[in-house]
Amino acid sequence: xxxxxxxxxxxxxxxxxxxxxxxxxxxxxxxxxxxxxxxxxxxxxxxxxxxxxxxxxxxxxxxxxxxxxxxxxxxxxxxxxxxxxxxxxxxxxxxxxxxxxxxxxxxxxxxxxx
Amino acid sequence: xxxxxxxxxxxxxxxxxxxxxxxxxxxxxxxxxxxxxxxxxxxxxxxxxxxxxxxxxxxxxxxxxxxxxxxxxxxxxxxxxxxxxxxxxxxxxxxxxxxxxxxxxxxxxxxxxx
Numbered sequence: 001x002x003x004x005x006x007x008x009x010x011x012x013x014x015x016x017x018x019x020x021x022x023x024x025x026x027x028x029x030x031x032x033x034x035x036x037x038x039x040x041x042x043x044x045x046x047x048x049x050x051x052x053x054x055x056x057x058x059x060x061x062x063x064x065x066x067x068x069x070x071x072x073x074x075x076x077x078x079x080x081x082x083x084x085x086x087x088x089x090x091x092x093x094x095x096x097x098x099x100x101x102x103x104x105x106x107x108x109x110x111x112x113x114x
Numbered sequence: 115x116x117x118x119x120x121x122x123x124x125x126x127x128x129x130x131x132x133x134x135x136x137x138x139x140x141x142x143x144x145x146x147x148x149x150x151x152x153x154x155x156x157x158x159x160x161x162x163x164x165x166x167x168x169x170x171x172x173x174x175x176x177x178x179x180x181x182x183x184x185x186x187x188x189x190x191x192x193x194x195x196x197x198x199x200x201x202x203x204x205x206x207x208x209x210x211x212x213x214x215x216x217x218x219x220x221x222x223x224x225x226x227x228x
Contacts (some may be wrong), residue, residue, distance in 0.1 A: 032214050043118070043204050043219030044157065051214055074174035090156055094213025100170060102217065 002027040002093045004105035012111045015083055021076040021108045023091030024042040034092040034102070035065055044090065050074065061085070084111045118220035120205050126226045129195060135223045137205030139190040143218070145169075145211040146188040148180060151222070157204055163188060164211035167203040195227045 007022040025031060032051050036044040050058025055067040065076045074091060091105040118139045127133050137146065146162045149157035162170035163182040177199075179191040188205055202222045208215035 003186060027168060034216060037221075041221075041224075042208075043221045044217075045219065046216045051215055070145065096213060100211055101162075102213065107154070107156055108153075 002031060002095055002103050004091050004093050004103050006091050006105035006108045008108050009106065010109045010111065012113060013081055014113050016080050018079050019077065019081050019085075019110065021089050021091075021110065023074045023076065023105060025072050025074065025091075025093045027072075027093065027095055031093045032098040033065075033067060034094075035059065035063070035074070035076050036090045036092060036104075037061075038088040038090065039109075040069075047076070047089075061092070065101060081110070081112050083112050083114060086109060116220050118205055118207055120203075120220035120223050122223060123221070124141075124224050124226075126193065126228060127195065128228055129197070131195075132193045134187040134192065134193070135203055135205075135225075137187055137190075137220055140186055141207065141209075141218065143207035143209050144185065144201040145183065145208045146217070147206040147217065148188070148190050149206065151202040151204055160163075161190075161210065162211070181191070192225075197227050199226045200225055204211075 003026045005024045034049045038044045048057045050057050050067045058064045060094040079093045088107045090107050091104050094102045119138045148160040151157045160174045161180045166182045179195050181189040204222045205220040206217040208217045
């Protein structure tokens with residue numbers, strides 16, 4: 001069984017500053033990894049995903065994430081945030097062994113201040 | 115069309131009422147999902163349909179009854195709900211049934227049970 005830990009429940013940051021949202025996972029098999037964003041009163045939207053290949057993954061809205069197998073991490077980064085990036089961010093994992101569930105982390109609330 | 119639509123956006127119902135939530139997608143996706151999301155929590159999987167057949171039921175109480183009339187539509191029938199069932203109900207779809215497929219989410223139905 002997999003599990004996902006998002007180490008920070010809230011991350012306040014000033015506009016135009018860089019940000020890193022941390023995600024660690026646990027699994028006995030190889031995994032697929034995802035980051036989703038949820039803006040207030042909306043559904044979730046995929047930011048980026050890692051399936052295989054290059055460990056640095058680029059997504060929408062200037063976000064990127066790096067898969068680190070040895071540290072079982074998939075941290076999300078953005079070099080310069082905007083007010084509009086204020087949202088809830090969910091890291092998610094599913095296994096490559098034919099499992100059908102996607103396991104979501106508890107979420108990190110990114111709050112961008114002017 | 116990469117949109118998942120959900121109706122209604124908001125629903126208030128009494129504990130003796132019967133109501134239905136509706137979800138629709140026209141992306142040709144063959145897997146569809148219902149999630150329940152409480153405030154400040156990640157989505158919790160309720161049901162998964164694959165090729166219009168129920169594939170996963172996460173031990174959801176029988177007062178929630180899913181239905182998949184065709185490959186584009188997913189309903190959730192509600193009867194005799196409890197106040198603790200108040201939540202955001204999210205529908206999602208994916209191209210296939212398996213961990214590597216990202217999910218496309220609708221905006222959700224905010225349900226209040228009085």
